[in-house]
Every structure is written in C-alpha cells, then in structure tokens.
Amino acid sequence: MNILVNKNILRFLVLITLSIVLISCDDTLTVEDVDSKPMPQSNISFAENIYPILQVKCAFSGCHAQPNPSKGLDLSTYTGVTADPRIVFPREPDHSILVFTIEAIPSYPPMPPVGYAKPVTNEQIRGIRKWIEEGALNN
Template identity: 45%
Template sequence: MKKLIPILLLIFYTGCDDSFTDVDNNDIPDSNVSFSKHIQPVFNIKCVNCHGVGITEAGLDLTTWSGTVADPSIVFPGEPDNSRLVWSIEGNPVVQPMPPLGSSYLPLTQDQRKGVRTWVKEGAKNN
C-alpha cells in the first residue's frame, strides 16, 4: 500500500497540470484572431474553472462569446487598453491579476496574452 501512494499522487498531480495540454503549444496569429479557434480554447483550459457556468467569479462567464463580452468594461471591443480582461491577464496594477497570485492555475503564456489583446483590438468578434 505504501508503494501505491506515491504512484497515485503522481497520477493525481499530472492530471491537474495543464502543461500537458496542446493549448499552450498552439500559436495564435498576429492578426485575424478567432474567438472560437484561438481564444475560447485558452479560456476553457486556463479560466473557466473560476469563470464558468455556475462559478462566475467577478460576474464573468468565459465559457461563451456572449458571456465574455457581456460587460463592456471587461471587454471593450477595439480598445484593449480600456478592457479589464486585458489588464488582468497582462498584470495591470489597477485590477487583480489573473490568475490570482498564489493560485495553483498557470497564467496565460505571452502568446496567449498577445492573442487576447489582438482579439479585443480587432473588435472582439464572435468568429
């Protein structure tokens, strides 16, 4: 039994680690960023555990495009510098960083942050 515990712990922690997902390896283009192809997969892996159906921290549901853009102060289409979503993932001190400091969730990669910024800049389209 004692030999089984480390193996079970390894399996458990491996299952919790999102570094094994392909979402961190998918390149997001510099333009024509698609919500369904590029942004939603990132949100599904990195954000919806806290900002999803039934668990909408800060009133934010990132499981759908309509939930993501529902509040113009969160996503201001065409203006990433005025969008709290962009501020939070880029570490703007005006808002709480996402994921929160000390969280077990991994932050978005630089490419993912740039992709979200570009998507908002291009109008936060439902594409």
C-alpha cells in the same frame, strides 16, 4: 430463428463497439495543448484561438464558469465574455479589464490567480489583445 439470433448478436456487437468508440473519444483540452498552439498574427478567431485559452485558464469550476461564476463574470461563452464592455471593449484592448488582469496591471487582480492555473503566456496575451483590437468578433 437463427436469423433472429444473429441479428441480436450483431446489434449487441455494434452497440458495444459504439460504446467503446464514444468512451475513448476525449476532446478535453489541456493547458499544454493550448500553450503549444501558435497564435496567428492577425485574424484571431474566438473559437479557435481565444476560447481554448479561456477554457483552460479561466472558465472552469470555481472560477469564471457556470453555475456560479466568480464575481458574476462568466468566461465560458462568447456572450459571457463580451456581456460587459468594461471587461472586453471591442477595438480597445487598452480599455479592457480582461487585458489589465491577464497583464497583471497594478490595481487589478492578476488573473489567473497565482496557484490556480498556469499564467496566460505573452503570446496568448498578444492574441487576446489583437482579437479585441480586431473587434472582439464571435468567429
């Protein structure tokens, strides 16, 4: 009987400990995290360098994320980002609407819109341009 009680107590303690660990884990990126991360000069990674920028500055509820992405443009996944070659034209940043909007080129709406999120930094724009120039790879 004692062994059964001890096993139940042990299971309960393990369950409580795991719950606390899982609750305390927070991998949510902040704008500050993304803005402070240096951008490499080359070999830009979508997962490491581009996706975090899009996640905190473009792909959130009410903007370019599921279930109802603004203008039908889903920037929450690589597939969504690269689905329309007008948005991201691999190897051609000067022909990519994503670049036009983050650089606030006249006749294109500036993104992110003023007041919605912090603007994409010059370093991040350089990185996005370089990623597109390198082929807009899913890496």
